Amino acid sequence: MKRLRNGVAVVVAAGLLLVVGATIRPLFIDDPAPPEILSATEIGLMALLLAQLEASPPG
Incomplete structure (x- = not known):
């Protein structure tokens, strides 16, 4: 036991x-x-195409 x-305890500590x-990594490393x-x-083009697709009747 x-x-x-x-x-x-070892697994929890790891x-x-x-x-x-x-959590601390972004304080020391500046990623581009x-x-x-x-x-x-x-x-904008994708938004327009999706709006047209949603407005069209099914079928």
Whole structure:
């Protein structure tokens, strides 16, 4: 029983270290912003196409 409790304690401690490390990481590492996937024109075109699709009758 003591061995199981120690194993659970190690797993919980490892998980806690993982969460704390992921939380603190942005304070020390400055990641560049990802590139834009779609431009504003492409987003507008998709919105227009989706609006037309929603407005069209089924069938």
